[in-house]
Amino acid sequence: MHTVVLCIGNTLRGDDGVASHVADLLGARSGVDVRRVHQLTPELAEEIAHATAVVFVDADPGVTEARLERLVPAPQRSPLTHSVTAGELVLLAEQLYGFQGVTYLCHVPAENFTEGDSLSEVAEAGARAAAQCVLALLVNGAK
Amino acid sequence: MRERILIHPMTRIEGHAKISIWVNDAGEVESAQFHVTDFRGFEKICEGRPLHEMPGLMARVCGICPVSHVVASSKAGDALLGVEVPPAAVKQRRMVNHAQVLQSHALSFFHLSSPDLLLGMDAGVEKRNIFGVIEQDAGFARRGIRLRQFGQRVIELVGGKRIHPGWSVPGGVQTAVTVAVRDEIAAWVPEALESMGIALDRMKSIIDSFLEEIEHMGNFPSLFLGTVNDDGALEFYDGRIRISDSEGNTVADGLDPLRYHTYLGEASEEWSFMKFPYYKPLGYPGGRYRVGPLARLNVATSAGTPRADREMREFKHRSKGAVCQSFHYHLARLIEMLHAVERIDELAADPELLNEDVRTKAIPNRREGIGSCEAPRGTLFHHYFVNADGLVRKANLLIATSQNNLAMNQAVEQTAKHFVLPRQLREGMLNRVEAAIRCYDPCLSCSTHAVGQMPLIVEVRSRSGELLDRVERG
Secondary structure, eight states: OOEEEEEEOOTTBGGGGHHHHHHHHHOOBTTEEEEEESSOOTTHHHHHTTOSEEEEEEEETTOSSOEEEEOOOOOOOSOOOSOOOHHHHHHHHHHHHOOOOEEEEEEEEOOOOSSBSOOOHHHHHHHHHHHHHHHHHHHHOOO | OOEEEEEOSOOSSBSOEEEEEEEOTTSOEEEEEEEEOOOOOHHHHHTTOBGGGHHHHHHTTOSSSHHHHHHHHHHHHHHHHTOOOOHHHHHHHHHHHHHHHHHHHHIIIIIIIHHHHHHOTTSOTTTSSHHHHHHHOHHHHHHHHHHHHHHHHHHHHHHSSSSSOOOEETTEESSOOOHHHHHHHHHHHHHHHHHHHHHHHHHHHHGGGGHHHHHHSSBOOOEEEEEEOTTSBBOSSSOEEEEEOTTSOEEEEEEOGGGHHHHEEEEOOTTOSSOEEEEGGGOTTTTOEEOSHHHHHHHOSBOSSHHHHHHHHHHHTTSSSSOOBGGGHHHHHHHHHHHHHHHHHHHHTOGGGGOSOOBOOOOOOOSEEEEEEEETTEEEEEEEEEOTTSBEEEEEEEOHHHHTHHHHHHHHHHHHHHHOOGGGOOHHHHHHHHHHHHTTOOBOSSSOOOOOSOOEEEEEEOTTOOEEEEEEEO
């Protein structure tokens, strides 16, 4: 069992960096590779390809509570630039490297995306709840 | 009464732009314009910042070519301190800049342009993306991803992180390279060289199926500008500026990049946020010049590395004078990737790279400093003025993409005139107009990223607003 947790966001844009805070809360764990990434890029497809489970953690201004859900790989519907969506990245890993793991997306509440390295109260609380969601998944095992 | 075909947003480029195609009463394309709708304002943000912060701040200008901004900014800082940078630090900066050229070009070629090149300009828009490429040749797509991964890994190992590394500072860099890092980098090289050979062979095998695009998609005379070393070979970190013309003649040589403002001017047009740089002796817009891979290969007499030299000799035979076809930016990009891998290999083998003396510290000793280097898309200049406390009073950034602005507009107009039939609009016609821009791989947003989920809708309307034709995608 090898799980990759990809915490996505820019730590200099307020709550956009909340996933990095989730990574801090998760800490180091055996069999779990917790990584902070500024954005998702195509080459990450190979780096998640051998995982049995991948959890994407990202700020989401559209939720009021931290939420973990299965991620369904999405066919590409938009022009690619230098970043990809989580769904596209999983599709790339499947089609290029035969990735067969399960994937989750953890939405972390966020509201302030202006310049700065501090989090709003909403994001602080959301990060704690999100870390609990991910920890529960890691303890109970991905299904 | 003119009509306007609007392509908005442009796809598979970095940033936000639109294209206007103007149609005359006879229903023919009369002219075309490439508008950049991003506004960056980074020069204003710099004001009041300490010069030691500048490289880290400038890394944030761009998510795809941050290293070049870090390097140019650090060099401007070196000049402000008035110090000599330790050789190991110079080698680190060189290596990371080559790594960035590799990863940025890999993205441009494999992800953004190969859908057009492998699937064809008229392929269905639902196929013209990286998944369409995978469907046709997954092994090719995998090699593209690995090449980009190699470049990103070098940046991460030496620069500290893949995106927005801030390890380089005025006076040098912050940390020394370890043996383990050097060995990991060297271990990637054989696979990268093999992949570049395959990519170059593939590109050369399909190039003849694009003869009409080569001839009519941005094929025009212009000046070319790039940095060369003392031997006249490709140079990405430190050298002199050479300018040549479309006949292959050297127009100016040995120009000091620190005096760029004496021979390069910047004009503005009300319909675009991007400036229009030009070569001052020929005025505006006659002093139109191009930068980036095509320009660098045109101005340099050699690559300076064995494999890239062989490819470059073959490349130069594609034309009697300079290679003026914008389409050949793609091939030039691949040759530069090969060159970058060879240079990274050389630097990894250099014992000096491991030297722990990597930074010279000083207080600001000058009030004005300029740094330049070759970024993936062309020559980059950072120009700072500081006060006695080392706080930036004023900054001017001359970005590579803007130096291709006049050429991109010419390419759009030429392509539209040849390929677009306003009364019988087809998506493939408009894709060629966009593809003309993609040859230059413009990076417009610099720090804002994806074009987004917006569909592309092109409408032709009469002046009274009557809808004459419509093409939709997305």
